[in-house]
Amino acid sequence: TDEAGVAGKWEIEYQCISRTNQALFFLDKVDFHEKNTRIAEMRFLRANNYFWLKVNFRYVPFIDEFVAIEDYKTISNDLTDEELWGKIIEDLRFAVANLPEAHEDGAVGRPTKFAAQAYLAKVLLFAAYEQDINNQVVSVNQERLNEVNTLCDEVLQNSGKALFDDFAEN
Numbered sequence: 001t002d003e004a005g006v007a008g009k010w011e012i013e014y015q016c017i018s019r020t021n022q023a024l025f026f027l028d029k030v031d032f033h034e035k036n037t038r039i040a041e042m043r044f045l046r047a048n049n050y051f052w053l054k055v056n057f058r059y060v061p062f063i064d065e066f067v068a069i070e071d072y073k074t075i076s077n078d079l080t081d082e083e084l085w086g087k088i089i090e091d092l093r094f095a096v097a098n099l100p101e102a103h104e105d106g107a108v109g110r111p112t113k114f115a116a117q118a119y120l121a122k123v124l125l126f127a128a129y130e131q132d133i134n135n136q137v138v139s140v141n142q143e144r145l146n147e148v149n150t151l152c153d154e155v156l157q158n159s160g161k162a163l164f165d166d167f168a169e170n
Helices: 004-027 035-057 069-074 081-098 113-128 142-158
Strands: 129-131 137-140
Touching (some): 113 142
């Protein structure tokens, strides 16, 4: 399509993915004490962008830090739903495992373990409703739904955050 809003969404998401991939590429080449935390932050961001691409466009090329820029145009969008969800989930699982519960320096805006758990729960919720080519739900993955519940409980019990009593307060 050449509709500007749709094309713009695609372009913005891939610009962000490109930047996170560049950061991941260079982070791989350096050694410092917060390396895994920074990698986890980048993978959290990349997962966010791929999530929105998946939700909005369904079939998208997955490009990571190992794909050379000159090869971008050769990457197909033929990943199955399960494969693409799997890559997004893998990035978020890495983030959960490597992000701190809170940032020591009080940094605002940086993802934490709990943010990654909440986002992983969101992605698993979407991925649990398996669809056919016509976007009709054909099955529900109960294992994923159970993990959503577990992750949400973990966030609510340990993050210091809470849900509003009244939805109107959102």
